[in-house]
Amino acid sequence: MLGRTYDQVCSVARTLEIVGERWTFLIIRDALLDVRRFDGFLSRLGIARNVLTDRLNRLVENGILERVAYQERPLRYEYHLTTKGRELAPVIITMMEWGDRHLADEAGPPRIAEHKDCAGHVVAQLACEECARPVPVGEVTTRPARAPLSGVAG
């Protein structure tokens, strides 16, 4: 992120180095809503052109987006989410839910997640593979998975 990195042995820090820059999450959010072209991102986000260029390039470099030609003469590309990129949807939906719960205005949530198959409401949750039940935030801890090499971060 920002050229300098967080430089930590931590999957959260590593993830943020790729998607933690300003605008990046919103670009991915829009890509999940089927925005694909430079102009589309530009007009929806109100981002500076050079910054958008930079973010799209970085996302392509990191395998979140891929460039797909949609016409020759002039050669033009669309930016499509890869599988790796689409797998960021749970992160975004989880943020959306938190925002809905804590930052919504009177009108309620602007947008809701839905199950394609049955139109049911989709929620993000933590689940225990042992108990096979949803786990409330208060019941989660984390622990180091391997011998702590440097003792830093997690």
Add this chain to the structure above:
Amino acid sequence: MLGRTYDQVCSVARTLEIVGERWTFLIIRDALLDVRRFDGFLSRLGIARNVLTDRLNRLVENGILERVAYQERPLRYEYHLTTKGRELAPVIITMMEWGDRHLADEAGPPRIAEHKDCAGHVVAQLACEECARPVPVGEVTTRPARAPLSGVAG
């Protein structure tokens, strides 16, 4: 975020305005690991002191952290997560999982989430309230929840 805001009717954008700045997610990650003092964050993160001051103040203003005095003379505060702040844990765990899946090195994930009660492995997942089943990323859409006022964002 950055003084200017994303200015969108979108819970993701609103959330990012509060926690989307550089370092903020890592501060919350550390707070979830029971780091509470200025020096603690400072030494674990390698963040500039003035930036840490700024981020802690913003998190307190936004009700993610609260200042709790732990001694008088000199008056010293710890920074504790509020409930609102602790509810960001699913966001961070979801990012951690994505990083584990896509960015881990040979040694595997540095840290894993665990259910306090049964020591089972905790995973983040999307679930349908209708089907009461986990929902794969490919089966989720979002739709506007109210009449689209401006037609922008979600």
Add this chain to the structure above:
DNA sequence: GCCGTTGGTCTGGTCAAGCAACCAATATGC
């Protein structure tokens, strides 16, 4: 009275973000 601890503030330089102008390849209208 001096050092160490904790939690900052201040300063000055670097680098990212924002904005507007410009560029390039092509299609379209006349």
Add this chain to the structure above:
DNA sequence: GCATATTGGTTGCTTGACCAGACCAACGGC
């Protein structure tokens, strides 16, 4: 053939965020 529009950028300048390090302040211990 020339002007104009469309799409997707690049360039250059300005502003402002981030960084490192110095400094400050309140106190405890010796």
